[in-house]
Amino acid sequence: MARWGMVIDLRSCVGCHACTVACATEWDVPAGQARTHVHATPVVGTFPALQSSVFVAQCNHCDRPPCVSACPSGATSQGADGIVRIDRAVCIGCGFCVDACPYDARYLNPKDRKVDKCDFCAARLERGQEPACVATCTAHAKHFGDLEDSQGAVARMVYEQGAGRIESTAAAVGPNVYYAGKPSQLELVHATFQPRASRMPMAGTVWGRLLMPLMLTVVGATFAGQAVAFFNQLRTGEQDFED
Amino acid sequence: MKTSTVPAHPTPLTADQADVMLQRHLKKHHIAIILLHWFNAIVWGLELVTGVALIASPIFRFAPGWYLSMVESAFGTRGHLLQFHLALGLTWIAVYLVYGVFGFRTYLSREVLQNEIALDDDDWRWLVIRTKRILGFTREALPSQGVYNAGQKLFALMVYAMVPLIMITGIIMTFRLMGPAVIGWAVVLHFCAVGAVVSGLLIHVYMGAVFPEEKPAFFSMITGTVNELYAYNHHFKWWTSMKARELAWERRHDEEALPAPEPGIPD
Numbered sequence: 264m265a266r267w268g269m270v271i272d273l274r275s276c277v278g279c280h281a282c283t284v285a286c287a288t289e290w291d292v293p294a295g296q297a298r299t300h301v302h303a304t305p306v307v308g309t310f311p312a313l314q315s316s317v318f319v320a321q322c323n324h325c326d327r328p329p330c331v332s333a334c335p336s337g338a339t340s341q342g343a344d345g346i347v348r349i350d351r352a353v354c355i356g357c358g359f360c361v362d363a364c365p366y367d368a369r370y371l372n373p374k375d376r377k378v379d380k381c382d383f384c385a386a387r388l389e390r391g392q393e394p395a396c397v398a399t400c401t402a403h404a405k406h407f408g409d410l411e412d413s414q415g416a417v418a419r420m421v422y423e424q425g426a427g428r429i430e431s432t433a434a435a436v437g438p439n440v441y442y443a444g445k446p447s448q449l450e451l452v453h454a455t456f457q458p459r460a461s462r463m464p465m466a467g468t469v470w471g472r473l474l475m476p477l478m479l480t481v482v483g484a485t486f487a488g489q490a491v492a493f494f495n496q497l498r499t500g501e502q503d504f505e506d
Numbered sequence: 507m508k509t510s511t512v513p514a515h516p517t518p519l520t521a522d523q524a525d526v527m528l529q530r531h532l533k534k535h536h537i538a539i540i541l542l543h544w545f546n547a548i549v550w551g552l553e554l555v556t557g558v559a560l561i562a563s564p565i566f567r568f569a570p571g572w573y574l575s576m577v578e579s580a581f582g583t584r585g586h587l588l589q590f591h592l593a594l595g596l597t598w599i600a601v602y603l604v605y606g607v608f609g610f611r612t613y614l615s616r617e618v619l620q621n622e623i624a625l626d627d628d629d630w631r632w633l634v635i636r637t638k639r640i641l642g643f644t645r646e647a648l649p650s651q652g653v654y655n656a657g658q659k660l661f662a663l664m665v666y667a668m669v670p671l672i673m674i675t676g677i678i679m680t681f682r683l684m685g686p687a688v689i690g691w692a693v694v695l696h697f698c699a700v701g702a703v704v705s706g707l708l709i710h711v712y713m714g715a716v717f718p719e720e721k722p723a724f725f726s727m728i729t730g731t732v733n734e735l736y737a738y739n740h741h742f743k744w745w746t747s748m749k750a751r752e753l754a755w756e757r758r759h760d761e762e763a764l765p766a767p768e769p770g771i772p773d
Contacts, residue, residue, distance in 0.1 A: 335576075337562025337584060352585030355679050356510060358686025358692055376682040463565075466690035471565050478701035479568060485705040489712045492624055492640045496718070499642065 266345045266439075267383055267399050268410035269397070270420045271319050273444035273452065275404035278303060278317035282405065284397035289395040290385065296320070296370045298381040299396055304455040316448045318456050319405070321396075322347060322368040322381040326334025329461035333363035338378075345410075345439055346383050359467050365434035365458035381408070410439065417441075429453060433460035515589045516650065516742045524735055531731035532748055534653070539613070542605060543727050550597045550707070556581075556591040557700065590681045599673050618761040623663060624651055628743075629656035640717075650742035657713060661706045675699070 278301050299321040306315040324347050331339050331347065338353035339360050354377040361369045361378060369380040384394035392398065397405045408417035420426045426441035427449065434460075442449060461466045463471070519527070535543075559577035561567045562584075567574070581587040606614065628649035633656045638644040654662065675696035679689060714724045722736040739746040 332564045334564050335563045336560055336588070350584060352583070353588050355693070356682035356686060356688060357679075357690045359690060361686070371686060464687070464690050466687070466694045467565075470694040470697065474698050475566060475568070478698055478705075482701055482705045482708070485708045488641075489708055492712065493716065495640070495642045496716075 264343050264410045267324065267388070268345070268408065268417055268418050268421065268439040268441065269383070269394075270406040270426045270441045270443055272404045272406070272420075272426075272454035273316055273318065273442055273448055275402040276301075276317045276319060276400075277402050277404075281399045281401050282319065283330075285395040285399035285501075286381070288326040289387075291459055292379070293372060293374055294389075296372065296379075298368075298379065302456065304451050307451060314447060314451060316444065316452050318452050320366060320368065320456065321440060322364075322383075323436075323440045324383065324436030325439065329363040329365065329434075329436060330360035330369065333359040333461075333463060333467065335359060335467075339353050346385055347380075348382050348385060349378055349380065351375075351377050351379075359464060362464050365431075365436060365461050366438070367459075429456060429458065431457040434458035436461075512746045512753065514746075516738065519735075519738070527735035527738060528733050530734040531729075532732060532734055532737050532745075534732050535730045536612075537730060538605075538609070540727055540730055542601070545601060546598075548723045549594060550703075552594055553591060553598070554700070554704070556587055556594075560588060560591060561697070592676075595676050596680065599677070602669070602673070623659050623666075625656055625659050625663075629659060632656040633660065648740075651740060651744070653741060653744040654745075655740065657709065661710050664706050665703060668703050670697055671699040672703070698718075 280301050282299050283297050283301055286292065290298060292298055293427045299319065301502060302318045302320060306313050308314050324341075324345050326345075326402060328339075328341055328347050333339075336353050336355050338350045338355070339347060340350070341347045342460060356371060356376045356378065358371060358378070361367075361371060364380075371377070371379050372379045382488055384392070387394060393407055394405075396405045406417050406420060409417040410418055412418050413422070413461070420443055421441050422445065426443040428441055429452065430438065430440050438458075442452065444452070468492075555577060558569045559574050561569070562574055578584050578587055581590060612618070628651070631649045632651060635644065635646050635648055636655075636657065639646070639648070675692035678684060678692040679696065682689060713720050714727070719740070722732045723740075726732045732741075734745070737748070
């Protein structure tokens with residue numbers, strides 16, 4: 264099975280937002296929200312040696328996605344093809360995954376109050392089509408393919424031409440969206456758009472670290488007490504209540 | 507036990523008295539309560555089986571992976587599993603709303619709760635002695651109890667506190683109300699409230715279905731009645747109140763020559 268990945272060549276990207284519009288149209292993304300974002304770094308340096316870069320962000324379908332483990336209901340999962348999907352029939356809108364994503368690639372859809380994000384256009388892939396953003400990219404800056412196909416363009420850009428991941432020490436989660444560009448450009452993008460540490464809301468932290476162990480202990484202790492009583496009952500034998 | 511006055515304390519019975527009382531039955535539960543109880547039991551069983559399987563996060567789940575897969579497979583998809591859990595939960599809430607509206611004066615009014623559910627000094631002593639007896643530390647006699655014993659009262663109080671919490675948090679999650687922060691806490695409170703009830707349920711089920719001394723209580727949830735000997739030995743305060751009613755009726759009957767008593771009140 265393919266393991267899907269994407270390479271975004273920042274040298275080609277012109278920041279036209281066609282990818283954002285194509286994605287929003289394809290997936291009925293509400294106004295004010297996006298599955299794929301186009302950002303720009305600040306202009307740095309001294310005239311005339313100025314530099315800036317466009318940066319395109321979306322779900323990275325990470326190797327170790329924190330959103331999957333944060334989702335209480337199992338609505339978020341990762342398939343063998345590497346795509347992190349949301350089963351919207353199961354999402355309860357708690358937002359744990361939104362906080363968990365180091366890249367802020369998720370949003371709560373105000374229409375149905377469920378979480379949404381890029382899924383590499385999984386439905387289009389099943390029809391043999393490229394993701395909408397890749398098909399629409401005016402500068403052919405987005406490349407999509409199988410990371411395990413050594414002859415494929417994406418694998419060659421990653422493993423031979425040095426396209427790299429945007430990671431940080433706080434969030435080393437193995438993103439599968441790679442970036443190609445000039446070294447100074449990638450350095451600037453890295454410095455500007457470094458992923459944050461994954462977060463868990465207070466409710467999740469209290470649940471996982473305090474209340475879950477507490478409740479399991481209480482239920483376990485009750486069960487153990489019942490077991491002692493039951494074995495005591497077996498040991499002494501049943502006495503008729505009439506006595 | 508045929509008496510002209512109601513005894514203040516339980517006294518040892520002769521074999522003949524015990525045999526007569528064993529044959530007589532007192533009505534303890536209305537058919538509506540019996541049906542509600544078993545509806546509740548079925549709903550709780552199904553909601554627990556599906557609810558545990560719905561906690562799938564590696565951080566929060568406590569059931570093994572095979573259990574999650576098995577339950578999910580039984581429903582086809584995880585979405586169907588959740589839909590079933592929600593639909594059954596909403597049905598449960600609807601039934602309890604009907605019960606709350608139509609049964610309020612009979613079962614939930616302040617007077618009923620004070621007489622039947624509030625714990626008195628005897629109840630607290632009962633809890634200590636009963637626990638020691640179950641664990642085999644004492645054979646001390648249990649203090650007299652009302653229509654429900656202290657364990658049943660304590661469980662009822664916890665259920666009264668937790669069930670509204672389970673319902674409200676369930677509705678918040680089902681309809682995704684009030685934003686992610688509230689929904690996040692609703693998930694946590696739902697889990698904790700269910701956990702608290704489950705710890706009580708373990709005792710409730712054991713005492714009702716396994717513990718030999720309380721077997722008549724289990725069968726009373728099927729027949730609606732308990733034998734008078736069980737009532738005398740385990741719910742003496744309730745037995746005395748029933749007996750006082752019976753004697754009062756007999757006095758009126760003797761005075762006014764009323765027709766035969768209704769079934770359920772022993773003559």
